[in-house]
Amino acid sequence: MRAADLIRFARDAATGNPLRTGLLILAMAIGVAAVVVLTALADGARRYVLNQFSAIGSNLVIVLPGRSQTGGFNPGNAITSTPRDLTIDDAQALLRASAVHRVAPLAVGTSEISVGGRLREVMVAGTTADFIAVRRLTLAQGRFLPPGDWRRGASEAVIGARIRNELFGRDEALGQLVRVGDRRFRIVGVLAATGQGLGMNTDELVIVPVALAQAMFNSNTLFRILVEANSREAIAPAKAQVSEIIRLRHEGEEDVTVITQDAVLATFDRLLGTLTVAVAGIAAISLAVAGILVMNVMLVSVTQRTAEIGLLKALGATRATIRNAFLTEAAMLSLAGALLGFALGHAAAALIRQLYPAFPALPPDWAVLAGVATALVTGLAFGVLPARRAALLDPVQSLARR
Numbered sequence: 001m002r003a004a005d006l007i008r009f010a011r012d013a014a015t016g017n018p019l020r021t022g023l024l025i026l027a028m029a030i031g032v033a034a035v036v037v038l039t040a041l042a043d044g045a046r047r048y049v050l051n052q053f054s055a056i057g058s059n060l061v062i063v064l065p066g067r068s069q070t071g072g073f074n075p076g077n078a079i080t081s082t083p084r085d086l087t088i089d090d091a092q093a094l095l096r097a098s099a100v101h102r103v104a105p106l107a108v109g110t111s112e113i114s115v116g117g118r119l120r121e122v123m124v125a126g127t128t129a130d131f132i133a134v135r136r137l138t139l140a141q142g143r144f145l146p147p148g149d150w151r152r153g154a155s156e157a158v159i160g161a162r163i164r165n166e167l168f169g170r171d172e173a174l175g176q177l178v179r180v181g182d183r184r185f186r187i188v189g190v191l192a193a194t195g196q197g198l199g200m201n202t203d204e205l206v207i208v209p210v211a212l213a214q215a216m217f218n219s220n221t222l223f224r225i226l227v228e229a230n231s232r233e234a235i236a237p238a239k240a241q242v243s244e245i246i247r248l249r250h251e252g253e254e255d256v257t258v259i260t261q262d263a264v265l266a267t268f269d270r271l272l273g274t275l276t277v278a279v280a281g282i283a284a285i286s287l288a289v290a291g292i293l294v295m296n297v298m299l300v301s302v303t304q305r306t307a308e309i310g311l312l313k314a315l316g317a318t319r320a321t322i323r324n325a326f327l328t329e330a331a332m333l334s335l336a337g338a339l340l341g342f343a344l345g346h347a348a349a350a351l352i353r354q355l356y357p358a359f360p361a362l363p364p365d366w367a368v369l370a371g372v373a374t375a376l377v378t379g380l381a382f383g384v385l386p387a388r389r390a391a392l393l394d395p396v397q398s399l400a401r402r
Contacts, residue, residue, distance in 0.1 A: 007328060020297055021333065027294070028337020028375050029344060031287035035280055035371035036345025036363045040352070042279040044361035046272035050265055051360070059101075059232055060134070060261035061239050063094075063225040063246065067255050084250050085221035088150050088210060093245050094227055099238035101230045104131040105150070107213045108223040111181040113159075113206055118167050124180060124206045126213020134228045137202060142174045142189035145209060153209025157185035161193035162203040180206055181216045235260050280367050287374050290337070291382035294330060298386035326387035327380060334379025338372040345371075 015021065065086045091105035107126035112119055125131075129147040132139070144158055157180065164173045176187050185208060194202050214220055229238035243258045250256070345363065352361040 007332070011332065020300075024290075024294055024297055024333045025337040025340060027290035028287070028334055028379065029341035031284070031290045031378075032338050032341025032371045032375050033345040033348065034286045034341075035283040035374075036342065036368055037348045037352075038279045038283045039276055039367035039371075040345070040349040040361045040363035042272070042276040043364050043367070044352075044359050046269065046276060047360040047362070048358070049268050049272060058136070058261070059229040059235055059238075061100075061227040061229060061235065061242055062259050062261070062264075063090075063227065063242060064257040064259070065221070065224070065255075067257055084253065084255055086225060086256065087220060087222065088214075090246060090249055091222065091225045092150060093249055094225065094242055097238060097241035097245060099229055099234040099241055100227055102130040102134050102228040104128055104134040104226040104228075105210050106131070106223045106226060107210050107217065107219070107221070108200075109213065109217040111206075111216065113163065113167070113178055113180050115167050115176060115178040120163070120166065122163060122180075122204060122206045123200065124208060124213055124216065125200070126208055126210035126216075128210055130228075131207070131226070134226045137194075138192040140190045140192040142187070144189050145207065150209075151211050153211045155183065155185045155212065156188045156209070158189035158191060158207040159187055160191050160201070160203040160205045163206065164190045180208065183212065183216060235262060276364065276367070280370065284371070284374055287371075287378050290375070291378035294333065294379050295382035295385055298326065298330060298383055299389065323387040327383050330379045330383025330387070331376065334376050337379075338375035341375070342368065342372060 063086065065084075086105075088105055091103050094100055094103045104127050109124050110121060111124045113122045114120075127145070128150055129145050131137075132144045139158075140161060142158070145156060146154065148154075157178065159167075159173065159178075167173070167178070168176065173187050173190055177184055178187060179185075191202050191205070191207075208216075210222075227238060227242055229235045239258055239260055243254070243256075246256050246258070247254055345368075349361045349363055352359065
């Protein structure tokens with residue numbers, strides 16, 4: 001039997017029982033669509049996290065208080081090593097590093113802001129004039145904190161877009177006096193709206209000079225220090241210089257953690273990439289279930305088409321011809337289900353992107369190809385048993401059942 005005859009035979013067999021064919025195609029389509037949608041969500045989460053971390057700045061080196069390490073517990077360290085806090089002096093010392101372009105100390109806490117009888121809780125960030133450049137923030141109105149002595153600071157504040165809308169509505173916010181905690185500040189700027197992201201939500205942030213924030217929180221410690229290297233190539237030298245300066249200032253103790261933005265991005269990329277592969281594997285289980293359905297339905301089909309198979313054998317069809325005819329039918333049904341699942345999966349991913357524009361729910365190409373290929377392989381693998389059973393039928397007994 002020629003290839004064209006095999007395809008025609010498989011097509012006629014599939015269209016002869018629309019309900020059976022529809023169920024098989026639907027089962028495969030659901031499996032492929034699950035692979036496409038779940039990998040789109042997992043890879044979208046990876047892209048979203050990486051985009052959020054990339055948006056906080058470029059060429060960043062971040063200094064955190066305390067030492068993060070996996071070297072195990074040393075009893076001597078518990079007695080002799082006491083981690084020191086990061087201070088404004090530590091941050092200013094980093095400006096001496098040749099690979100460092102900008103430094104922005106950060107003191108963070110929560111407080112209440114009030115004006116005209118309206119009051120709400122906010123996050124307060126104490127920092128310096130370079131913070132807006134380091135974090136790549138933009139202003140909707142006014143100006144940012146002025147440069148000057150980090151140990152002093154004018155009673156000026158920059159507020160987030162949501163705070164401005166809630167406290168002032170249609171009224172002018174610039175120049176207004178607000179009370180933050182037990183201090184009064186004059187609003188000099190309003191940040192452009194950015195929406196909710198990872199970490200600090202700048203729409204609900206109040207930024208004040210770092211010295212005033214420390215006085216407000218009754219603490220001289222910093223939450224972290226943001227350091228911008230001169231260039232991408234200067235990130236590694238900047239990290240080494242920052243670590244050495246802090247170590248010397250802390251009497252030789254390595255009691256801070258210095259990380260680079262690239263290292264954080266690489267870690268998240270690796271972890272979330274692995275998650276995407278794992279999710280694809282879980283989704284592929286549905287294709288195995290669909291394959292079992294293909295096998296069961298085609299076994300029933302062999303029983304129902306016993307006389308037809310006997311007639312083909314009586315006309316000279318070989319076992320290989322019968323086997324290939326049923327395998328061709330399984331392949332056609334699997335391919336139809338895979339293509340339908342491909343379309344449904346992409347439609348669902350597009351709907352997710354429409355509902356959540358900030359979430360890049362795009363299925364990776366490898367996952368789509370793997371889903372379609374797995375559907376074909378599964379359909380053929382689970383179609384082998386029915387095809388073999390059909391090929392082994394005795395033509396005389398088959399015709400006798402007519």
